[in-house]
Amino acid sequence: MSDLTKRLDETAKWLENRIGWVPDVAVVLGSGLGALSDSIFDKMEIPYAEIPGFPQTTVPGHAGTLIFGKLEGVPVVCMKGRFHHYEGYDMGTVVFPVRVFFRLGVRNLFLTNAAGGVNLGFTPGDLMAVTDHIGLWADSPLRGPNEDELGPRFPDVSKIYDPELVKLAADVARINGFNLQKGIYSYCRGPAFETPAEIRALRVLGADAVGMSTVPEAVAARHMGMRVLAISCITNMAAGILDQPLTHEEVMATGKMVEKRFSGLVAGIVAKWGA
Ligand code: HPA
Numbered sequence: 001m002s003d004l005t006k007r008l009d010e011t012a013k014w015l016e017n018r019i020g021w022v023p024d025v026a027v028v029l030g031s032g033l034g035a036l037s038d039s040i041f042d043k044m045e046i047p048y049a050e051i052p053g054f055p056q057t058t059v060p061g062h063a064g065t066l067i068f069g070k071l072e073g074v075p076v077v078c079m080k081g082r083f084h085h086y087e088g089y090d091m092g093t094v095v096f097p098v099r100v101f102f103r104l105g106v107r108n109l110f111l112t113n114a115a116g117g118v119n120l121g122f123t124p125g126d127l128m129a130v131t132d133h134i135g136l137w138a139d140s141p142l143r144g145p146n147e148d149e150l151g152p153r154f155p156d157v158s159k160i161y162d163p164e165l166v167k168l169a170a171d172v173a174r175i176n177g178f179n180l181q182k183g184i185y186s187y188c189r190g191p192a193f194e195t196p197a198e199i200r201a202l203r204v205l206g207a208d209a210v211g212m213s214t215v216p217e218a219v220a221a222r223h224m225g226m227r228v229l230a231i232s233c234i235t236n237m238a239a240g241i242l243d244q245p246l247t248h249e250e251v252m253a254t255g256k257m258v259e260k261r262f263s264g265l266v267a268g269i270v271a272k273w274g275a
Pocket residue numbers: 114115116117188193194210211212235236237238239246251
């Protein structure tokens with residue numbers, strides 16, 4: 001057993017002893033999705049700081065917690081607060097929680113994020129199911145000696161986002177009365193937003209949205225054979241599309257505006273996913 005799997009199992013064991021059951025789905029809440037935790041019942045909320053071996057957040061006021069409970073009757077664990085590469089964490093740290101969930105027995109990963117719209121047909125407030133990604137310039141979380149206990153050296157990622165789950169997501173959106181966009185999410189390192197030239201280049205490459213998360217977690221999860229779904233909230237049009245500067249405030253404000261629709265979608269998907 002490697003040092004990593006030992007550390008993963010120590011953290012997973014601690015959580016298992018504390019909780020006593022295994023979640024069906026792990027949900028990573030992106031910026032502005034915090035309110036989803038209000039829909040979780042029989043809640044047990046554990047600050048990252050209390051979890052042995054768990055990465056700690058460096059940003060004051062963004063402590064981060066794991067929320068165990070029932071969403072639409074489905075046992076879930078939610079990450080409120082994730083770790084980004086741009087904050088200075090290495091990729092192993094960024095994906096540590098996802099690997100802990102797997103060792104705990106969780107087989108389904110639901111990633112959410114805020115993203116800029118690269119596709120000119122998108123409007124801020126749109127929700128998009130990720131059908132594939134461009135992560136060419138992301139350091140791989142799998143770099144280094146392969147962890148054979150987690151997955152193969154050269155994993156196939158040709159269906160990294162489960163097509164059946166994308167279809168399920170679109171069905172739930174339709175039932176909820178709106179159209180779910182589908183598209184390619186491109187990873188950028190941040191923390192600066194992209195330049196207009198970078199966005200034009202990404203559009204030529206086929207990107208529909210751009211963001212600073214999700215790809216590392218999706219790769220690590222697929223490496224272990226987890227089923228992955230990712231939904232982006234298009235919080236702003238990407239750089240250079242509109243004649244206005246990009247701000248974190250705009251990202252947060254749009255997130256807030258569609259929070260209800262986004263939370264309803266996530267809950268509806270989890271209900272059917274876990275059924
Ligand atoms: N670029 C990168 N990440 C983002 C953006 C963006 O325009 N909006 C929200 N997250």
